[in-house]
Amino acid sequence: MRKQFKNTVMDLAADDDNIVMILGDVSVYLFGEFKEKYPDRFYNMGICENTLISVGAGLSSQGFSPFVHTIAPFVTERSYEQIKLDMCYNQFGGNIASCGASFDYAWDGATHHSYTDLAILRLLPGMEVIQPGSNKEVDVLIRSQYDNGNATYFRLSDHPHNIDVPDIEFGKAAVLQDRDSNLTVMTAGPILGNVLEACKELDVNLVYFHTIKPIDAETIASFKHTNILVIHDAFGLYEAVCEVPELSVSFHGMPDRFCDRYGTLPGTRKEIGLDVESLHKTIQKKLDGVCCGLSG
Amino acid sequence: MIPNCKDIRKSILSISRESGHGHIPTCFSVVEILYAVYSTIRHDPENPSWDERDIFILSKGHASLAHYTVMAHFGYFDMQSVYSYGSFASDFGCHADRLKVPGIEASTGSLGHGIGLAVGMALAFKIRKNSRRVYALIGDGESNEGSVWEATMVATNLKLNNLTIIYDNNMSHSRGLQIHNPAERFKAFGCKVTEADGHDLIGLTSEISKNGDMVKAIVAHTKKGYGCQTLIDNQYQWHRKSPTESEFEKLIGELDEKAI
Structure with a gap:
């Protein structure tokens, strides 16, 4: 699913100069192609999830469509207040694309599990919360939501299902x-x-x-x-x-x-x-x- | 204290007395800083969303009353409108809302958020190869928050020489987690650091107008309650207090007595 995420973002970035990637020291190799092609719009900012969100909000305030990408529990539970205030209350939206939830990092134990992210983020006014299940859902839903100015959470998994869900549309079951x-x-x-x-x-x-x-x-x-x-x-x-x-x-x-x-x-x-x-x-x-x- | 800054302090006292709200000592520590910022940056009160303006973020959001009064002084809105401060129907809350007040660039209140936002904005201008600058005023007590230093590290790593951090060293930190020698800390984090008398308007204006090739940090040494000895001597009591009529008269008298 992360590979699909990269492919979709690469494709969008070809026509959209406002896409900026902010990585929390994950998927750096995966996004090597993006870094090579758009060096001024690729930032591996390091392991500082609070700041990743605030910086994303700051970029959004100036018209960019940032993708903040790192591990789910750290970017949601640890940075909840930055998402709440910097992105939602200020209306400086942006995209948060996590990996690792719920138990993709099973071997790393409970510190790396993430199963409250969807529940807490859905409580924030103006937030969009998306849990794609397949690569096709990742592609369709990122394309439809990434630049609408809202704060949008994409919960990516390394273990997608392979079911061809019909008529994928944001907000529709x-x-x-x-x-x-x-x-x-x-x-x-x-x-x-x-x-x-x-x-x-x-x-x-x-x-x-x-x-x-x-x-x-x-x-x-x-x-x-x-x-x-x-x-x-x-x-x-x-x-x-x-x-x-x-x-x-x-x-x-x-x-x-x-x-x-x-x-x-x-x-x-x-x-x-x-x-x-x-x-x-x-x-x-x-x-x-x-x-x-x-x-x- | 030049007349304008004295007048601004009187407005702060008057609005606080009228509204029953206000962090007066912390407001008084930043009046000259705010005045110097708005005297220096590119901005247009007639067109607050001018797309070539510089950005100022008051990260220590509880000094909002000082911010409003300085902005009113520069013509963003009428001072009289600020007298509704903190009331249910007012747009002028005790922590500013950027969607309610023209010229407010970020809604702050929870401490430690302003620098991160400022870093994102400064990075945006770098990507667009735009000469706009970003200024963030943070408190020393606020700088107990780890996010302040996290964002500072990111800023220096990105070499954001269009970002100026102004650190209000009014000794709030001395109540709890102390930050000894903040200038050395900012230097260690990779900033170009200068220190200034935070109540010297001319010196501050000079420092704020200087740019360099690194993230700039100005450690402004200030006093909580500057201008009124009663406030300086009784900071804890006055932290969130608004003056009664007799206290108001006394504080105005102390301001008038101050010759500078």
Whole structure:
């Protein structure tokens, strides 16, 4: 997904002199081509996330479209106030493209995990929050949002799903399964790969989001006659869905504890019940409950 | 104290008495600095968004009342409008909002944000090969924030010789985390450093007008409450206090007694 990010930005920069790359000492080799071609618009500023955001806001104030790119927990949780005040309150928007969330850096442990970023950023007025799940979504959504003057968060993953989501449009959910079921699964981002695999033989509806804010309340509301199960490897989507009135919603995903093991992304997903097998059991159990009138 | 700066201090006292708000001692420490900045930079109060203007950011945003009164003095808006300071309906908040007040370049308040924004703006002018300059006024207490030094490092690494940092050394830092010898610190971070009497308008104006080939840091030595001995002697009590009628008369008298 980072390679797609680079390719899309390179393509846009060919026609747009206002694109400036600000790296926090990540993806430096990947963006070597950009540096070579546009040396006065490429800055590896170092490991100083607060300042990366403030500088991005300052560039934005003078008409540039900056991309601040570094590791998710550090650029969001550590720099939350800079995003809130310098970008959102001042209306000096810009693009923040993170990597590593939620558990892409599983082997690095809990310090490098990031699963609150979507939830906290969606609370900021004027913020756009995007969790692309595939390379195609990265390309379409960056092109549509990068220069609109808003503060926009792109949460990039090194583990995209390979599902061809139809009609990708900012702020619009995609209904991937509509089986007239009493249970609707809602999910977002790369975990769709596991969720779709777990759902495909089950009699459930499936709604997919790449945009967390603004949330597609209209599509959510169209399933309010069903029980909704949000499955997500982060906070943020569940809370956004719950804001739509008159729903019956439950959540399967993040536990209220640190995931303090190491290893690989699949290992961490399995630990918290987000591997295909666990998801299948969870959804089947929910479906059984719904059918027996136990859920609600 | 030249008459203009005395008048500005009187306006600060008067607006604070009227509104019930104001960080008067910290405002009084920066009056000459603000006056010198607006006497030096390229700006047009008739056209605050002039696209060739220099940029000034008040990073120590709680000195907003001094900022407003100096800007009013230079013609950005009528002084009378500032008397609504801090009220619900006012555009002149206790921390300035750039979207409400013409000529305010950045909404500040939370400390440690102004330099980072200034670095981004100065970099923007460098990329555009534009001669515009950026000035950021920061406090010594504010400089307890790590983001101040982070941004300073980035500025010097980028060789932003179109950026001037003015450090109001009014000894606020002495209450808590002390910053000994700030000039040496800025020098160590790669800035071209000068020190100045922060109440010497002529000297400050001269320093602010000088540019070089490095990020410039001016350590301005000031006194909180400068101009009123009562404020200098009772800084803690007056940190956020606005004067009563009798206190107002006393402070005005102290200003009038000051011969400089």
